[in-house]
Structure formats: C-alpha cells, structure tokens
C-alpha cells in the first residue's frame with residue numbers, strides 16, 4: 170500500500186466526519202479476523218460510504234480496540250485502500266488510538282446484580298465493567314486523518330472519576346432515603362466518568378491547531394428508575410461543555426495528571442456519537458443542549474439528509490410522535506412504539522464559533538430514489554451501520 174507521508178492540502182475547507190461504523194464484534198479478536206480478508210460485506214459498505222464522502226478527518230466509533238492497532242491497519246489496507254463500486258480509495262497517513270473503558274473489569278458490582286463478574290464474555294461482565302463491553306476495548310473509537318496529528322499534545326480522560334465533577338448527577342437509589350446512593354462509596358471511588366474515553370487530539374492543518382474532542386457517551390438506556398446511564402450520558406457531555414469553557418470549576422485532570430481545560434481561543438471540533446437527541450428518546454432533558462447552547466459552539470444549522478426524512482415517513486411507528494426534524498436524524502433504530510425509540514439525531518460534528526467557518530455539511534443517508542441507497546437500506550437488516558456518517562466542511566479562519 171502506498172501511504173503518502175504528505176497530507177493532501179485542500180483548497181479552503183477540511184472535511185470533518187463522525188461515523189459510528191458498527192465495526193464492533195462479539196468476541197475479542199473477531200474484528201481483526203474479519204478485516205484480514207477483504208470479503209466482509211459490511212466492511213466493504215462502510216468503506217464505500219467513507220470513500221463516497223472522503224473526509225479529511227474521520228472519527229470511527231464502535232471500532233474494537235487492539236493495542237497494536239491491527240484492526241485499523243487492516244481496515245485501511247484491505248478496505249479503504251481499494252475503491253468499491255467505482256469510488257476512489259482513501260488513505261489516512263495519520264491515525265490515533267487509545268484504550269477504552271469498555272469491557273475493562275472494575276472489580277465491583279456496578280450493575281448491582283449481587284456479583285462482581287470478572288470473567289469476560291457475558292452481559293453480566295459488561296454491566297460491571299468501567300464502560301459496557303463484553304471484552305476489553307469492545308465499542309472503542311479511532312481517529313483517521315490526512316493532516317498530521319500531534320500525538321504528544323493529545324490528552325485523554327479515561328481515568329477521570331465521575332465523583333470528581335462538582336455537582337455530578339450521581340444516580341439515586343429510590344428505595345432508600347439517602348440521596349445519590351445508587352452507587353456506594355466504594356463503587357464511586359473507582360467509577361470513571363467516561364464510558365469509553367474522552368480525547369483531546371490536536372490536528373495540525375496548514376500550521377494551525379484544531380482540537381478534535383472525541384467521545385462516545387453511554388446510551389441513556391438499559392437501566393432502571395434510577396436512570397444511571399441517562400445521568401452518566403448527561404455528565405459525559407457536560408465534561409466537554411466545561412472543558413471548552415476552560416474548566417471554570419477547576420476540577421478537570423487528564424490521565425497524566427495535568428489539570429485544566431482547553432485554553433481560551435483554541436479551535437475545536439466536538440465529534441462523535443453523543444447518544445443524545447435534542448428532542449426525542451431517553452436522554453436527560455438538556456443533555457445535548459449543554460453544548461448546543463454554549464456561546465463557544467457555532468450555531469450553524471445541523472447537517473441533514475433526504476434519507477432521514479424519507480425513512481421516518483416510510484417506517485412510521487415511534488417516528489410519528491417525534492418532535493425533532495427527521496432530516497437531522499443520524500441513527501436508524503427500531504420503530505415499534507412499544508419497544509423501539511425510532512430514528513434519532515445522535516451523531517454530531519460541533520465546532521468552535523471562533524476560528525472556524527462552515528462551508529457545507531451533510532448526513533450520508535440517501536433516500537430510496539437517490540444513488541447509493543443500497544449502502545444504507547431501509548433500516549433492517551443493517552446494511553452498513555445503524556448510524557449514518559455526519560460531516561461538515563470547515564475552513565480555518567485566522568483572526
């Protein structure tokens with residue numbers, strides 16, 4: 170494979186994209202095994218979507234972690250480096266990976282089923298891990314870039330403890346009088362805020378620094394009346410609101426022990442599946458609003474697609490009662506009004522109001538009468554992913 174050491178210099182804009190690519194597998198090592206061969210149909214469709222949009226900087230979520238980066242290397246070599254159905258190959262000379270809390274044993278009974286499950290490979294194990302995962306690194310995320318990544322300047326927040334956030338929305342056990350006691354003191358001593366990881370990864374674009382702020386907050390579901398996952402989701406999003414504000418409450422520390430938030434005036438792009446729709450389904454009200462109402466975040470309109478609007482109509486069910494504009498949806502979930510949440514707006518590329526300007530944006534979700542509809546289909550079965558790629562073309566503005 171020919172990987173050029175030089176980044177491609179775009180004329181004016183840089184395309185940032187977030188794609189929950191569904192490249193997670195049920196067992197450790199299974200993704201590597203899949204990607205060794207170029208024949209995995211789902212991998213081919215994910216690769217073709219990436220090739221059709223050709224982002225310059227791409228965050229792929231639900232991509233199982235391995236410490237050598239073999240899965241990511243194989244995905245580039247066996248899938249992205251080969252054009253699919255006439256699309257041009259895309260190659261990313263720069264990548265960044267880091268460990269994820271998903272599937273790391275906490276040694277505690279975090280799901281409160283009576284046992285601290287330590288043996289990987291079950292739902293019970295996932296429920297007691299620092300973040301839900303049935304083996305270490307399941308559902309992690311990876312960053313790919315055509316521009317150089319300042320890995321030594323990157324900060325990660327994998328080990329930041331939830332209890333160290335002032336005013337954290339710690340869940341309450343409604344069966345007791347004591348407040349905020351769903352997790353006991355011993356659990357809170359170990360409980361990490363980030364269900365996967367939170368990264369600040371600087372990318373150098375024509376000499377200018379842009380901070381990619383990547384995370385994948387836990388879904389606000391799979392819990393009970395205490396809403397422990399909804400509250401964690403809210404605070405995982407809050408972390409970025411406080412971080413971009415420069416950490417006014419002075420609580421943030423990274424995995425190397427360095428304190429503080431983003432210095433004032435730095436450019437940033439918050440990317441990922443944030444698992445919070447502005448209007449619909451189970452997030453704590455205002456969860457994503459913590460970022461959307463921040464004076465530091467651009468209020469450029471959300472990216473949209475014709476396919477999101479078309480599928481909400483075709484699929485009906487839970488979508489009928491949604492308040493959000495279906496053209497802004499980025500995930501195609503089950504629509505049964507009893508058991509499903511419908512299609513949601515969960516994936517974001519949000520950028521700093523200063524230092525960046527948007528030229529274009531979109532969600533890769535073709536309508537049935539548009540080209541490449543076969544890459545997304547009608548929701549079930551899943552053709553590529555249950556999420557859609559979201560992108561924005563951003564131009565560096567020098568003050």
Ligand SMILES: [Ca+2]
Pocket residue numbers: 277278279280281282283284285286293296297
């Ligand atoms: Ca347990």
Ligand SMILES: [Ca+2]
Pocket residue numbers: 341342343344345346347348349350351
């Ligand atoms: Ca209580």
Ligand SMILES: [Ca+2]
Pocket residue numbers: 484501502503504511512548
């Ligand atoms: Ca659906």
Ligand SMILES: [Ca+2]
Pocket residue numbers: 449481488491493494495498511512513514
């Ligand atoms: Ca919707």
